[in-house]
Amino acid sequence: MTEHAAPSKLIKGATGDWEVVIGMEIHAQVTSRAKLFSGASAEFGGEPNDHVSIVDAAMPGMLPVINEECVAQAVRTGLGLEAKINLRSVFDRKNYFYPDLPQGYQISQYKHPIVGEGEVIVDVSPTERIKVGVERLHLEQDAGKSLHELSATESHVDLNRSGVALMEIVSKPDMRSAEEARAYVSKLRTILRYIGSCDGNMEQGSLRADVNVSVRRPGEPLGTRCEIKNVNSIRFIGQAIEVEARRQIAILEDGGVIAQETRLFDPGKGETRSLRSKEEAHDYRYFPDPDLLPLEFDQAYVDALARELPELPDAKRARFIEQYGLPPYDAGVLVMERASADYFEDMIKDGANPKAAANWLINEYFGRLNKEGLTINTGPISAQANSSIVQMITSNEISGKIAKDLIEIVWSQPGDPREIVEARGMKQVTDTGEIEAAVDAVISANPDKVAQALAKPTMLGWFVGQVMKTTGGKANPQTVNELLKKKLGI
Amino acid sequence: MSVDSAVVRRIAHLSRIAVEDEEVERLRGELNAILAFVEELDAVDVSGVEPLTSVLPMKMKKRADVVTDGGIADDILVNAPEREDHFFVVPKVVE
Amino acid sequence: MTEPTHLTLSQARDALKARTLSSTELTQAHIDAIDRAGALNCFITKTPELALDCAKESDARIARGAAGPLEGLPLGIKDLYCTKGVRTTAASRILDDFTPTYESTVSANLWRDGALMLGKLNLDEFAMGSSNETSAFGPVVSPWRRKGANGIDDAKIVPGGSSGGSSAAVAAHLCLGATATDTGGSIRQPAAFTGTVGVKPTYGRCSRWGVVAFASSLDQAGPITRTVRDAAIMLRSMAGHDPKDTTSVDAPVPDYEAAIGASVKGRRIGVPKEYRLEGLSPEIAALWDQGVAWLKDAGAEIVEISLPHTRHALPAYYIIAPAEASSNLARYDGVRYGLREKGRDITDMYEKTRAKGFGAEVRRRVMIGTYVLSAGYYDAYYVRAQKIRSLIKRDFDLAFAGGVDAVLTPATPSPAFALGEKGSSDPVEMYLNDVFTVTVNMAGLPGLALPAGLSGNGLPLALQLIGRPFEEETLFALAAALEQAAPKIKLPAAWWS
Numbered sequence A: 001m002t003e004h005a006a007p008s009k010l011i012k013g014a015t016g017d018w019e020v021v022i023g024m025e026i027h028a029q030v031t032s033r034a035k036l037f038s039g040a041s042a043e044f045g046g047e048p049n050d051h052v053s054i055v056d057a058a059m060p061g062m063l064p065v066i067n068e069e070c071v072a073q074a075v076r077t078g079l080g081l082e083a084k085i086n087l088r089s090v091f092d093r094k095n096y097f098y099p100d101l102p103q104g105y106q107i108s109q110y111k112h113p114i115v116g117e118g119e120v121i122v123d124v125s126p127t128e129r130i131k132v133g134v135e136r137l138h139l140e141q142d143a144g145k146s147l148h149e150l151s152a153t154e155s156h157v158d159l160n161r162s163g164v165a166l167m168e169i170v171s172k173p174d175m176r177s178a179e180e181a182r183a184y185v186s187k188l189r190t191i192l193r194y195i196g197s198c199d200g201n202m203e204q205g206s207l208r209a210d211v212n213v214s215v216r217r218p219g220e221p222l223g224t225r226c227e228i229k230n231v232n233s234i235r236f237i238g239q240a241i242e243v244e245a246r247r248q249i250a251i252l253e254d255g256g257v258i259a260q261e262t263r264l265f266d267p268g269k270g271e272t273r274s275l276r277s278k279e280e281a282h283d284y285r286y287f288p289d290p291d292l293l294p295l296e297f298d299q300a301y302v303d304a305l306a307r308e309l310p311e312l313p314d315a316k317r318a319r320f321i322e323q324y325g326l327p328p329y330d331a332g333v334l335v336m337e338r339a340s341a342d343y344f345e346d347m348i349k350d351g352a353n354p355k356a357a358a359n360w361l362i363n364e365y366f367g368r369l370n371k372e373g374l375t376i377n378t379g380p381i382s383a384q385a386n387s388s389i390v391q392m393i394t395s396n397e398i399s400g401k402i403a404k405d406l407i408e409i410v411w412s413q414p415g416d417p418r419e420i421v422e423a424r425g426m427k428q429v430t431d432t433g434e435i436e437a438a439v440d441a442v443i444s445a446n447p448d449k450v451a452q453a454l455a456k457p458t459m460l461g462w463f464v465g466q467v468m469k470t471t472g473g474k475a476n477p478q479t480v481n482e483l484l485k486k487k488l489g490i
Numbered sequence B: 001m002s003v004d005s006a007v008v009r010r011i012a013h014l015s016r017i018a019v020e021d022e023e024v025e026r027l028r029g030e031l032n033a034i035l036a037f038v039e040e041l042d043a044v045d046v047s048g049v050e051p052l053t054s055v056l057p058m059k060m061k062k063r064a065d066v067v068t069d070g071g072i073a074d075d076i077l078v079n080a081p082e083r084e085d086h087f088f089v090v091p092k093v094v095e
Numbered sequence C: 001m002t003e004p005t006h007l008t009l010s011q012a013r014d015a016l017k018a019r020t021l022s023s024t025e026l027t028q029a030h031i032d033a034i035d036r037a038g039a040l041n042c043f044i045t046k047t048p049e050l051a052l053d054c055a056k057e058s059d060a061r062i063a064r065g066a067a068g069p070l071e072g073l074p075l076g077i078k079d080l081y082c083t084k085g086v087r088t089t090a091a092s093r094i095l096d097d098f099t100p101t102y103e104s105t106v107s108a109n110l111w112r113d114g115a116l117m118l119g120k121l122n123l124d125e126f127a128m129g130s131s132n133e134t135s136a137f138g139p140v141v142s143p144w145r146r147k148g149a150n151g152i153d154d155a156k157i158v159p160g161g162s163s164g165g166s167s168a169a170v171a172a173h174l175c176l177g178a179t180a181t182d183t184g185g186s187i188r189q190p191a192a193f194t195g196t197v198g199v200k201p202t203y204g205r206c207s208r209w210g211v212v213a214f215a216s217s218l219d220q221a222g223p224i225t226r227t228v229r230d231a232a233i234m235l236r237s238m239a240g241h242d243p244k245d246t247t248s249v250d251a252p253v254p255d256y257e258a259a260i261g262a263s264v265k266g267r268r269i270g271v272p273k274e275y276r277l278e279g280l281s282p283e284i285a286a287l288w289d290q291g292v293a294w295l296k297d298a299g300a301e302i303v304e305i306s307l308p309h310t311r312h313a314l315p316a317y318y319i320i321a322p323a324e325a326s327s328n329l330a331r332y333d334g335v336r337y338g339l340r341e342k343g344r345d346i347t348d349m350y351e352k353t354r355a356k357g358f359g360a361e362v363r364r365r366v367m368i369g370t371y372v373l374s375a376g377y378y379d380a381y382y383v384r385a386q387k388i389r390s391l392i393k394r395d396f397d398l399a400f401a402g403g404v405d406a407v408l409t410p411a412t413p414s415p416a417f418a419l420g421e422k423g424s425s426d427p428v429e430m431y432l433n434d435v436f437t438v439t440v441n442m443a444g445l446p447g448l449a450l451p452a453g454l455s456g457n458g459l460p461l462a463l464q465l466i467g468r469p470f471e472e473e474t475l476f477a478l479a480a481a482l483e484q485a486a487p488k489i490k491l492p493a494a495w496w497s
């Protein structure tokens, strides 16, 4: 891991280069049916106060009982982050008053979290990987929601989120650019989705980032940091870091000092602003929650969860490179989502050539899905159908161009691609005689172009196009090429 | 250790309990009386002693991940001092 | 025949079973007694109609032969227990007319076994007090009166606290038994002050679910009754594992009543020298000696033991209990239930609501608790107090490991006092009442207080038995032996009617 940013990542200020240092606290909602300490539903949405038990509403005399699945999810996630799993951890109360915090405290883990140090390998670009250290992961309760827009003088409180399990994942200040930060969140999201411990849905708030940003001259000690709260998309995380770093640099270059504070990113205005009103004298008075015994389990429990863990993205990527001979970039793209990787492997099981399948998915099918706002799971074409298409391309049964037409047909009226090709006569013409006739026809019809082509060999493309046109795109382009070269003498 | 009136006000605010100016002096006296009473603990040798977390020699039981509760918004709101359409209503919170 | 209200709980149970008395008659007699006892201020809420409805159902069940172990027996419920559909106040203005939609596990256990509720009993606000003077509904007056220089003094005597409504109501024959709670002595001290029997079970024996929390690591439910046997009967129904409280123990509940009358021969009783406090009143010291003699006569073996950290228990308690309380009481914020005072903004609303809703003692303890948890003080106060708690527990562990079956001590350092007599200038003066009881909560042990004599001014004095964790049966056996040996305490006649 590099201590300091590569020169290319430095930010140019008026008085020289600056390095930005970024750490992140990610709140990831645990995938579970019920809440962390109550039997109410953890499902997103719902009518106001419908997913609320008397425990969540902090009625007098209510007590928390921990949900075993939330514990398992935290352990699985810790394993996925290559982190130390603490066999004994403690729940603490974080005390503060807020209308969406019914107990007057959040049950969290302060001194003894369930997961300790770990690390995430982040692909910043096809050629750059960095390691980001994980400081800790702990379990805690989400708060409810205060709505401020329904009235000018009052706020409305809905406790549906109150008590839903969150994992707070705290990184070390190991990131040195907005790009690295974006890539880190994206990678973390991938890991969580693989494990199934968080759905990673940022729009619904299942994944929220608090971003700590500071700047310094290269080689200097860490500067004062500001925390940008609750940034809710990967794109905004990048933007927030850029504008916050520039804001801090401008202050420092003007001879000012950075005040340590909490800020909010306003994507509309493209700026961060101080949340000083909420800053007043925080003193959370953490102490161990006397309603809960320490959370304890043994190594056998951890080992059992480890055995059930799916193959994680880094391992899968390495295997794809090794087993299928994929370029690292292609392997990286395919493993971003577990569903895509599975889909790819289904195509191979069906007989597709791995490299061709990867090409086809990355260059054709993923783009097509993206355009329609679909995912690999919601897209209309099965892995078997895409595999058939790729196999026909590989065996020269259809051309790449025909394949593009074919996918459009299969997209809107699903069916066996082989049957469609057969029925519609879309097979590539590989019969040299037939192609030769077409080539001869084009040459004899365009004597002027033939002359031009002798002087300017790039004209060959024009001839290829003409032949393809007359054969309805079915001629094997390679054969067309070879014949044209021979006949034109270039 | 003893508290002065500024500390009394700070604790009162942290506790979200309004104190009138004329109460501060009396509260300061009472709190200091309690602090003086517990001061003897400073002399106890606690080196090497773990703070007690629970008197119970047992492991914490866990619940199964099953939805067993909720769908009782009327019950949740029945005692609310102010409510509207199944929301609790509070004075405007300024962010 | 004895007046129905003067039956013990076990006698009433047997009378109902023999059908020489109906639950309706028994319940009506108690309702009448309660109506005549307004001067004692034992009840915050009376539920006579509910009680009579339940009595009728109980009579039907008895007739069908489907009676539960407590079938048809009228009880009082400390108003710290949430009761479904019946206002629950914790004796605080801040809960206003809060009416739970749920029933506490312990009270539900009692109803499951056939008992019925006469009403909700007064207490110190949020169970914070030792004289029942901090209640927002006014103090409870003990049925006891003391002898002054010229005969009976007309000073009103405190019933102890925080379960003062429970102890006074049981002593005044307003109910056969009552639920109570004990955080630092709140069952045993009021029992001691009123000549009744109070049991604080082992931490974890009874569920805390649905009982308004004061200090979670110390709170425990238990009964107050007029006899040891009655306490054993009630506790058996109250106790048991509750999946809703993970600090409740998953272990079978013994038939405590079976321990009554069991031999105590050969039992080793520890007498801790550290409880012989400097300035301990001679009559309390004499009572203690008497208790030792009674147990010896019953065949028990007496050993002197040392519990060296005893004197630190009360100061440590006054850090831990307020710290937990400051957090437990944060939910009373005027948002979801209870009192709300108007404010300029949300913070102003919180501050005004809590200033008006909490009484002086609660405000004081919440503030002390906030202080000892606050940044810079946490280690010096809270962590240190929890370390001392470890030492207190270790003292008991060592004594029990040395073969001691139970410990005998006085229950309180003095008999009951008059209303307004203590703690008005210095809160600590009142706190000292719990000096003998608080160690038991700190170590999570079972403790039992029972009447053993009268003071020079005619007020009850009590002994305390402390047991090994979850060995309440031993306490019941020893307490029954002491009850047998001690002179009968005659509860006061109804001067208040």
Ligand SMILES: [Mg+2]
Pocket (backbone or CB within 6 Å): A025, A168
């Ligand atoms: Mg945080």
Ligand SMILES: [Zn+2]
Pocket (backbone or CB within 6 Å): A027, A140, A168
């Ligand atoms: Zn958090």
